[in-house]
Amino acid sequence: MNYFSSDFKLGILGGGQLGKMLLSETRKFDIQTYVLDPSPEAPGRMACNQFFVGDLMDFDTVYNFGKQVDVLTFEIELVNIEALEKLESEGIKVYPSPKTLQQIQHKGKQKDFYVTHNIPTAPHQRFNSIAELQQYPNTFPFVWKSAQFGYDGNGVKIIRTAEDLNGLPDVECIAETMVPFKNELAVIVARSPSGEIKTYPVVEMEFHPEANQVEYVICPARIDSAVANTARAIALKVSEHFNHVGLLAVEMFQTHDDQILINEVAPRPHNSGHYSIEASYTSQFEQHLRAILDLPLGNTDSKAAGIMVNLVGAEGYSGDVVYENIEKILAIDGVTPHIYGKRETRPFRKMGHVTIVNEDIAKARTIAEEVKNAIRVICTLK
Amino acid sequence: MNYFSSDFKLGILGGGQLGKMLLSETRKFDIQTYVLDPSPEAPGRMACNQFFVGDLMDFDTVYNFGKQVDVLTFEIELVNIEALEKLESEGIKVYPSPKTLQQIQHKGKQKDFYVTHNIPTAPHQRFNSIAELQQYPNTFPFVWKSAQFGYDGNGVKIIRTAEDLNGLPDVECIAETMVPFKNELAVIVARSPSGEIKTYPVVEMEFHPEANQVEYVICPARIDSAVANTARAIALKVSEHFNHVGLLAVEMFQTHDDQILINEVAPRPHNSGHYSIEASYTSQFEQHLRAILDLPLGNTDSKAAGIMVNLVGAEGYSGDVVYENIEKILAIDGVTPHIYGKRETRPFRKMGHVTIVNEDIAKARTIAEEVKNAIRVICTLK
Incomplete structure (x- = not known):
């Protein structure tokens, strides 16, 4: 495969700072790039060959974008996985794969994965709701983590008393032992x-x-x-x-x-x-x-x-x-x-x-x- | 002056590989750039904020381009110096200055400059034409250099015999002693x-x-x-x-x-x-x-x-x-x-x-x- 100064196209989901810094390397190698980001003001709007504005969680937007490229990657995990799966099944190379992304995107599954593979990690319990979490005899303090859609510290909170649970969103979550x-x-x-x-x-x-x-x-x-x-x-x-x-x-x-x-x-x-x-x-x-x-x-x-x-x-x-x-x-x-x-x-x-x-x-x-x-x-x- | 993520604009004359690599740094600092190059396929067409196609030796093209920016620089010496002078006189910062560029662009003036300032350089003579050069009692071999518009080895030739002079363009030139x-x-x-x-x-x-x-x-x-x-x-x-x-x-x-x-x-x-x-x-x-x-x-x-x-x-x-x-x-x-x-x-x-x-x-x-x-x-x- 000839990537350099050729017709090959790399797609990048997300044009934030990570996408921007990745683009700098694609310019060095003269690799063609298409970028999709929800914001027309995204840092990655420049230095790519084609910039598209669209919702990274929308199936059609991601699918239609992906169909135009040879290899698809992302700079943010919050993307439509179903679209990535369909693209992969139709022969587009998606790296990391939707399967890897799925295991990582969901913090409950990610923690289970470490336990299954005997990789040392702090003990945890999974819960489907706040009500379920409240019924469980937790030892304070512990770390609450939203199972999905957390980013940059959002979706993580140290819980020191039962009252701290009240303000949390009622979503699937994990409780993790706080290890000093x-x-x-x-x-x-x-x-x-x-x-x-x-x-x-x-x-x-x-x-x-x-x-x-x-x-x-x-x-x-x-x-x-x-x-x-x-x-x-x-x-x-x-x-x-x-x-x-x-x-x-x-x-x-x-x-x-x-x-x-x-x-x-x-x-x-x-x-x-x-x-x-x-x-x-x-x-x-x-x-x-x-x-x-x-x-x-x-x-x-x-x-x-x-x-x-x-x-x-x-x-x-x-x-x-x-x-x-x-x-x-x-x-x-x-x-x-x-x-x-x-x-x-x-x-x-x-x-x-x-x-x-x-x-x-x-x-x-x-x-x-x-x-x-x-x-x-x-x-x-x- | 605030250059970073601001309204400040840097203009670059030439969008070849030097311009391209310079643009990579402007992206790192998020400095706005305008680029002018004769080729719509120039390597520097990407990663600048605005790309203009035009002749770098044309007064109006360079002048009109330069009026849009705060600081003007170039990646190639073959640009219209009169336009740079006018821009400078009207308050645009041009770096390097047209004066510096003029001294350098003309190889005869450049060589005289070293002699004037007592900077060691190979001995040379300036000539207005090939005919003038032919009349001068040169010792072979010597180096012929076109006084202007040479680039990447063009406009330079080693002259070993009087016959070698025949194929040269009839332009202002210098003859330089070949120093081993x-x-x-x-x-x-x-x-x-x-x-x-x-x-x-x-x-x-x-x-x-x-x-x-x-x-x-x-x-x-x-x-x-x-x-x-x-x-x-x-x-x-x-x-x-x-x-x-x-x-x-x-x-x-x-x-x-x-x-x-x-x-x-x-x-x-x-x-x-x-x-x-x-x-x-x-x-x-x-x-x-x-x-x-x-x-x-x-x-x-x-x-x-x-x-x-x-x-x-x-x-x-x-x-x-x-x-x-x-x-x-x-x-x-x-x-x-x-x-x-x-x-x-x-x-x-x-x-x-x-x-x-x-x-x-x-x-x-x-x-x-x-x-x-x-x-x-x-x-x-x-």
């Missing part, structure tokens, strides 16, 4: 249709000491190499069992006694892999492309240490975005901002990220804090 | 309107032992550090005298007695800096953007050794391009192809390049040769 942990880790695994598999190094999510928010994604994780090897091995095992094609981002907890428990997975490029654009020999986006096109996978090693800081809208600001002090951070060696291209900021909206690359990880961590303290995503005064 | 050299080197210098200056490491052009063609651009050059320091200092001096804004690629010869002679300069991103996309902390394209927008310049150091191999159309093939054995080179660690997006290959047409990045420069060199020997730019059989 000392680190949140992630490993991205790439797998091609031919079965070639490569794992990226273990990264560490460093949380703000007070706010329960990831502040830095750090590669490599500052953990014992034995723990890192275990985490990479577990991620590989998860990947093999899912039999997925493309990237699989595997999020894990490191408990206080150095056990690795799997938290959840995402079958696509992931926030925890953004550092790879600057720090790795092969960025996660190029790797996803290589994988779904069944090209040889690239080297997942790093050229230098990488730290990623998310740029989210500051509280109290809604309107035309301004990146305050961006000149200050550009003046620091090895600092690269990525601006996703959303004109309007809102509190906590993901507007971009900044990568810090340095030979010395401690130096990178110091710079990351400087960056975090300097830049603010606010808006123009009207 | 052991290395061809280049240094890219970035300079902002505020006067901040940074130089990239010295790179080396390795030639094919038989064909007189650059095979590899190697960073860092495998030369003595004293020679490298001299080359960097001379490039800096050239940059300071030109007082340019943006990048200046300075090509030099290293003579057998380790003298550095300047060959010529290009006021824009350059083939000799393509390695920087993967190997440097700041790619030459990001650096050009930072410079012309008067943002702080980025770190020019390398994360690892980088070698670039040009992908040119193989002899005997004209038609729909196929990159033969591209899967083979993708299987090698640290190898990244860049496909410019030209559908049709022709003998010697620049179709792309491949970057090899490795911690060990000797290993990178071995891989570069593997890459060179494996890949072929041919076309589909019809």
